[in-house]
Amino acid sequence: MARTDTMPADAEMRRQIRPVICYPDEGLPQPDLALYRSARVGARKVEEVTVPPREARSFRVPAGHFFRITSIKGPQVGDLNLWNASDLSERFFSGKTRALHGTHVSEGDRLWSCLPYLRPMATVIEDTLSWYGTDPYGGRVHDVIGTRCDPYTHRLLSGGTYHHCCHSNLTRALAVETGRPLQEVEPLVHDVLNVFMCTGFTPDTGQYFMKASPVRPGDYLEFLAEIDLLGALSACPGGDCSSEHSSDAAACHPLLVEIFEPAPGSLAGWSPAAVNAYDRSHGAG
Numbered sequence: 001m002a003r004t005d006t007m008p009a010d011a012e013m014r015r016q017i018r019p020v021i022c023y024p025d026e027g028l029p030q031p032d033l034a035l036y037r038s039a040r041v042g043a044r045k046v047e048e049v050t051v052p053p054r055e056a057r058s059f060r061v062p063a064g065h066f067f068r069i070t071s072i073k074g075p076q077v078g079d080l081n082l083w084n085a086s087d088l089s090e091r092f093f094s095g096k097t098r099a100l101h102g103t104h105v106s107e108g109d110r111l112w113s114c115l116p117y118l119r120p121m122a123t124v125i126e127d128t129l130s131w132y133g134t135d136p137y138g139g140r141v142h143d144v145i146g147t148r149c150d151p152y153t154h155r156l157l158s159g160g161t162y163h164h165c166c167h168s169n170l171t172r173a174l175a176v177e178t179g180r181p182l183q184e185v186e187p188l189v190h191d192v193l194n195v196f197m198c199t200g201f202t203p204d205t206g207q208y209f210m211k212a213s214p215v216r217p218g219d220y221l222e223f224l225a226e227i228d229l230l231g232a233l234s235a236c237p238g239g240d241c242s243s244e245h246s247s248d249a250a251a252c253h254p255l256l257v258e259i260f261e262p263a264p265g266s267l268a269g270w271s272p273a274a275v276n277a278y279d280r281s282h283g284a285g
Ligand SMILES: [Zn+2]
Pocket: 079, 148, 149, 165, 166, 167, 235, 236, 237, 238, 245
């Protein structure tokens, strides 16, 4: 609750100051979407992975290949993690992606990696839900707000134990992929892109909300991999995230991940993203 006894005389004047965009789009290097999309036309499918409900699966995408995440059986939200395939310490940076592109991503937006790399890992080239825009509640699709459902928060709030939260699903999938113990890979699991999830903040209390995803079978989100990627996708136990997660109560459905290889020469002029050019001296002597 906001206190009123400390309100200064010029409170309203201070509130009326116009905001400025922290990171205007003009400063960001823009992807050549026309080139990516033309390369996609002649690309051929080389692999597919089905993610079962309440589970996660890993997949690899070479730089310059495409990957598509599709709803195949019913409305389902997916929690996506991405790592540099050859260095798992470089991973998707949800917070900076949000600062650069806003709370939700769509066509032309990029998924950025953590410091000290800060380069695009993947670029969204097609989003069949881009029509959704902003609903009357302020909800939008594909958020980089939420962290991922996890058994620790569930324990904190309800006292219960649940093993199929996205955090646990992603941890198991990464352990299987790398052959490393669960406890060793768990810290590599990170804040996600919430694929197909419809979320926002309440205008009065600023609370994070979710609502039934508008995704339907056949809808997909597709990316170009800007570097060699290891990905993991969890089919969230929340299903379409219309009511609750961290339980087996919601109807859950599988998700499909497909990898496509472009025809030789079709990405002429494109090269994998380089790591950030900052020299990392941090002003020290
Ligand atoms: Zn989840």
